[in-house]
Amino acid sequence: MEKRIRPSKTGLFAIELLAAAGVFVLCAAICVGVFARAEVMSRESEMRSRAVNAARNAAECFKASGGDLARTAALCGGTEDGGALYISYDADWLPPDAEGAARFRLSLVPAAAAGYTEAEIQVERLDLGETLLRWTVAALPEAAA
Amino acid sequence: MRRGGAGTAAVLLAAVLFGAALLISLLTGVGVYRQIQARTETASGERLGMAYVSAKVHAHDAAGAVLAGSFGGGDALYLLQDLDGLEYETILYVHDGWLMELFCERGWELKPEAGQQITPAGALTVREDGGLLSLALADTEGRTQQAEIYLRSH
Numbered sequence: 001m002e003k004r005i006r007p008s009k010t011g012l013f014a015i016e017l018l019a020a021a022g023v024f025v026l027c028a029a030i031c032v033g034v035f036a037r038a039e040v041m042s043r044e045s046e047m048r049s050r051a052v053n054a055a056r057n058a059a060e061c062f063k064a065s066g067g068d069l070a071r072t073a074a075l076c077g078g079t080e081d082g083g084a085l086y087i088s089y090d091a092d093w094l095p096p097d098a099e100g101a102a103r104f105r106l107s108l109v110p111a112a113a114a115g116y117t118e119a120e121i122q123v124e125r126l127d128l129g130e131t132l133l134r135w136t137v138a139a140l141p142e143a144a145a
Numbered sequence: 146m147r148r149g150g151a152g153t154a155a156v157l158l159a160a161v162l163f164g165a166a167l168l169i170s171l172l173t174g175v176g177v178y179r180q181i182q183a184r185t186e187t188a189s190g191e192r193l194g195m196a197y198v199s200a201k202v203h204a205h206d207a208a209g210a211v212l213a214g215s216f217g218g219g220d221a222l223y224l225l226q227d228l229d230g231l232e233y234e235t236i237l238y239v240h241d242g243w244l245m246e247l248f249c250e251r252g253w254e255l256k257p258e259a260g261q262q263i264t265p266a267g268a269l270t271v272r273e274d275g276g277l278l279s280l281a282l283a284d285t286e287g288r289t290q291q292a293e294i295y296l297r298s299h
Contacts, residue, residue, distance in 0.1 A: 010152045017156060021163050028170045035177040042181045046188050057293040064277035064295040075277060076293060 050093045051123040051132040054106050058087065058121055059137040062108060067117025067139035069110055084109040102126060116140050187288075194244045194264045194282045195290045198222065198237055201246075202278060205235070208298045213273040216247075217257030220271040222280070225251065236260070239269040242285055275299070 058076055065071035073080050077095065078087035088102035089095065096102045105126055110119040116138045123132045202211055205224035212223040221238035232251040238260070239245065245260035267283040276299025283289040 008152070010156055014152070014156045014159065017159050017163060021159070021166075024163065024167065028166070031170065031174060035174055038181055039177055042184050046184060049188060049192070053290070053292070057291065060293040060295040061277065064275065064293070064299075075274075 047125070048132055051104065054087070054089065054093065054104075055121045055123055055133055055135055058085075058106055058108055059119075059135065062110075062119055062121075062137055063139045065139070066141045067110060067119070069108075072108065078106070078108075104132070113138070187284075190264070191284055191288060191290045194266050194284070195280065195292050197244070197263055198269075198280060198282065199292055199294060201235065201237060202294050202296075206296055206298050210298070211273075211278065211296055213271040213278070217245075220269050222269070222271050222278075237269070239266045239282075242267070244269065244282070 058072070061076035062072045065075060069080055069083070069085055073085050076087065078085050080086075085108040087106040087108075089104040089106070090097070090101050091103045093104065103126055105124050107122045107124070108119050109122075110117050112118075118136060118138050121133075121135045121137060124130065125132055201224060202222070205211055205226060207226075210225045212225065214221050214223050216223075216236050216238045217240045219239055221236050224235040224237070226233050226235070234249065234251045236247040236249075237244065238247075238257065240257040240260065242265055243262040244264050244266040245257065246263055247255060247257075247260035249255055249259075265285050267285050267287060268281075269283075270279075270281040272279040273296075276296045278294040278296055280292045280294065281289050282292075
């Protein structure tokens, strides 16, 4: 006569618990992924917002200077190099304290156009070599008068 | 009997581990959510005041209508406008931890408390040089946001 094995209550509970834990682990893995993505997106959003602010300030200085690079540098800081203006920022979007602490760089490259001066403003994230934004602005020479 | 006891202990341990994992993941989620919320709030708070001032400046950008001055013991921005032959001014300044706005007829001597509260702010710095308006608005925690605004009317 065949002997039937009857599962104990503890065994059944353990199986139920393991099944619940499995479902939970799956949900938790999805949630952690979503949380991590949300955190990254939040940081990226803040970074892009600050990049836009920096670029807008540089553009306004460029317009106020009538397209003159030296005057733009005097107004918004930065260094002129090879006909372009470079402004460095640290991780908090402040001027870096030390050489090598720069995390972002704004470049403003002017180009003469008929009756006005055009410039391309670009903000880069240096550690990833990623371009955060690229704008073209124009300044009228009489603005600086 | 002993086997049954060991099995119960193992199940209890699994239940405790399950509960602990649940708690940890909940706390992690709450922590991340709080961080994101705080960052969003800080960023929007920082932006709101400056965006408000910038929009006001652009709206009043006419020849001689945007002036840097002082009011209530600190820097202030004066935006002038002519309505039915009378000159009015909108004064933007920081008073008692708030960015304030006061609209009145030009020349009226009102107290800083008379203005309307816009958003919490710590200090406002206004400079005007050759058509470029430099604004710095600090929040109540000392974080400063700067904006350069080129006055098209200059």
